[in-house]
Amino acid sequence: AQSVSQHNHHVILSEAASLELGCNYSYGGTVNLFWYVQYPGQHLQLLLKYFSGDPLVKGIKGFEAEFIKSKFSFNLRKPSVQWSDTAEYFCAVVASGGSYIPTFGRGTSLIVHP
Amino acid sequence: DAMVIQNPRYQVTQFGKPVTLSCSQTLNHNVMYWYQQKSSQAPKLLFHYYDKDFNNEADTPDNFQSRRPNTSFCFLDIRSPGLGDAAMYLCATSRDRGQGRETQYFGPGTRLLVL
Numbered sequence: 001a002q003s004v005s006q007h008n009h010h011v012i013l014s015e016a017a018s019l020e021l022g023c024n025y026s027y028g029g030t031v032n033l034f035w036y037v038q039y040p041g042q043h044l045q046l047l048l049k050y051f052s053g054d055p056l057v058k059g060i061k062g063f064e065a066e067f068i069k070s071k072f073s074f075n076l077r078k079p080s081v082q083w084s085d086t087a088e089y090f091c092a093v094v095a096s097g098g099s100y101i102p103t104f105g106r107g108t109s110l111i112v113h114p
Numbered sequence: 115d116a117m118v119i120q121n122p123r124y125q126v127t128q129f130g131k132p133v134t135l136s137c138s139q140t141l142n143h144n145v146m147y148w149y150q151q152k153s154s155q156a157p158k159l160l161f162h163y164y165d166k167d168f169n170n171e172a173d174t175p176d177n178f179q180s181r182r183p184n185t186s187f188c189f190l191d192i193r194s195p196g197l198g199d200a201a202m203y204l205c206a207t208s209r210d211r212g213q214g215r216e217t218q219y220f221g222p223g224t225r226l227l228v229l
Contacts (some may be wrong), residue, residue, distance in 0.1 A: 004156070009154065032213075032215050034217075036218075036220075042222070043118070043220045043221055043222045043223070044204070044206075044218075044220035045219075045220065046217045046218075049215075049217065051215050086203045090156070090157070094214030094215075095214070096213065096214055098212040098214075099169075099211075100160075100212070100213060100216075101147075101162065101211075101214075102213035102214075102218065103156075103157060104156040104157045105156055106154060106155050107154075108154040109157065
């Protein structure tokens with residue numbers, strides 16, 4: 001069974017700083033990759049997803065993620081964070097050919113100081 | 115325009131007293147999921163319905179049951195809650211299983227406290 005690791009459990013940044021959140025998975029086959037975000041008091045919602053093609057995928061609110069197959073990674077990035085980006089970020093992986101059910105990482109809590 | 119609704123948002127129950135959490139959706143999605151999420155942990159899938167087809171995860175305790183009487187509603191029944199069952203319970207939907215490419219739509223969650 002696949003597993004998903006998010007190395008940074010808590011990240012604190014100042015506004016305008018650059019962000020990179022790590023996500024690694026353990027599965028040797030084809031995967032579909034997702035980042036979800038949960039703003040304070042709100043439900044989980046999709047930030048971006050990758051299935052195939054250009055490994056650099058852009059999502060909402062200026063976020064992007066890069067799939068590096070050789071590193072089994074799908075890191076989330078944003079060049080300049082805002083206070084409103086304070087949230088919990090979850091990486092999820094779906095292995096093709098299985099049950100098509102996502103496996104989630106434990107999440108990264110991001111706090112952005114104004 | 116709420117799409118996935120969970121009631122109640124907070125539930126307090128007593129040790130061993132059965133409790134039911136509910137989820138409804140206005141998206142007409144085929145798939146509904148129940149996740150358990152404990153503090154600082156990944157959401158853990160308990161089971162999911164693909165239409166009326168119930169799929170239980172191998173490590174979901176027997177204490178947890180689910181019902182889906184129609185497309186819109188899904189219930190999580192905890193027959194005898196223990197202290198270890200205190201958690202956030204998330205309901206999610208997706209249009210289909212879609213070879214793993216479907217976006218999941220989540221409800222706000224129900225936080226369960228067991229006294």
